[in-house]
Amino acid sequence: MSRPIIEVESLSKRYRLGQFNARTMREEAERLFARFRNKRAGKGRELSGENSEFWALKDISFSVQPGEVVGIIGRNGAGKSTLLKILSRVTEPTTGEARIRGRVASLLEVGTGFHPELTGRENIYLNGVILGMTRAEIRTKFDEIVAFADIDKFLDTPVKRYSSGMYVRLAFAVAAHLEPEILIVDEVLAVGDAEFQKKCLGRMRSVSTKEGRTVLFVSHNMAAVNSLCSRAMLMSSGRAQEIGPARDITQLYTTRGTGNEERRKCWAYHEAPGDERIKVAGIEITPEGADVAAPIEMGMSFRIQVDYWNLVENANLVLELIVRASDGTPVFHSFSAEDDPKAGKPHPQGMFRSSCWIPRNLLNAGQFGIEMYFSNGRYSHEFGLVDTIWVLVHEFSDRRNLKYLGRFIGQVHPKLRWQTVAIAEGEGMAPSVFTRRDDQIDSVVDVCRGLAGD
Secondary structure, three states: OOOOOEEEEEEEEEEEEOOOOOOOHHHHHHHHHHHHHHHHOOOOOOOOOOOEEEEEEEEEEEEEOOOOEEEEEOOOOOOHHHHHHHHOOOOOOOEEEEEEOOOEEEEOOOOOOOOOOOEHHHHHHHHHHHOOOOHHHHHHHHHHHHHHHOOHHHOOOEHHHOOHHHHHHHHHHHHHOOOOOEEEEOOOHHHOOHHHHHHHHHHHHHHHHOOOOEEEEEOOOHHHHHHHOOEEEEEEOOEEEEEEEHHHHHHHHHHOOOOHHHHEEEOOHHHOOEOOOEEEEEEEEEEOOOOOOOOEEOOOOEEEEEEEEEOOOOEEOEEEEEEEEOOOOEEEEEEHHHOOOOOOOEEOOEEEEEEEEEOOOOEOOEEEEEEEEEEOOOOOEEEEEEEEEEEEEEOOOOOOOOOOOOOOOOOEOOOOOOOOOOOOOOOOOOOOOOOOOHHHHHHHHHHHHHHHOO
16 A cells, blocks of 8 residues: 555644734734723733633544545534644644645635735736746646636636635635645535536546545535545544544434434524624524424424524625435525515614424434525525534324335425325226227237237
């Protein structure tokens, strides 16, 4: 076996909570801002000096062979992005070592390495140089990058006017055409549309199978991981729990943690997921007409409820729901604007609750992931809850009235309207087989005699 292109040994990364040990200009600015904020709040001191530690990664070891495509999966906060940042040399580990043999192209965050005031054309050259390409290489591949990103109409527009999807298309196009030995891709592709995601997955598959390059792929889409990756690593609380064949690991991941506690998540404001426009206070799934903690069965409707703070005056908010099967396959997709008259209209600052109801007799038994996105009036993703909450739909507890006792096939099990009636002879769509006509019998006899040579 050839020497691994990536070797990670006992890798750990520690952060200190409540302390600042600034090593960059940005960290120093954050420290000064925190001091100013605490002074105004009357605390008269900087952040607490207590020795509070948080291990984003803890004793991770694995290796990757040249040409392998390895998926890295796990819940939010599991340490996936921290691991990729260390492998990309964005940050340093606290302990352990990561050996990389080859040039690395990383796509970790939307627009990393882009200057908002520069045009798309100028940023292709800027980002390419940052990633290690020469000016001659960029010039040779320039047309391919523009064609892949599909932004030719906006090539000379400053990227600060690009949507997040255009940012991703351009960033991925540059990274994918770098021809590195190792391509590292974080969950930024979720911002792009379905057609672009398909194009990106095809490009990564081509890079690995045809060009023999190595890909590390972080995604919450289990179908994409199974399709693209040969192996996968499941991370939890900063540790590598399992490493093995992609389908085995994704199956293990989707079947863990299916209790009732997975149907409710809530956060304090300072910990709430979101951005400067929206922060989510909580999301909850409750069965209708039953106790909150009762299991959800087939044939039972349930409600998905989201509480959130709207931080921007007159925001046009539309909520978008995607329900996925345990392997990441989308089951259905819905917008609040389809039924809610208040969706898409200006909202004042304040706290809101949005709810939607999944009708009875829709989902089959199994585990389903709930994705909730907040969009503006143009249906462009602003912020989303992905891999946050799951619902486990149980089979019927009482099947005495059912004639079929096996497991129903598929992700949905709608209760359809069936009817059986008797019809009179001659009303069918084909001639009746029950009408005995002598001429028909004679013709059959003649055919049989002909075949027998009589």
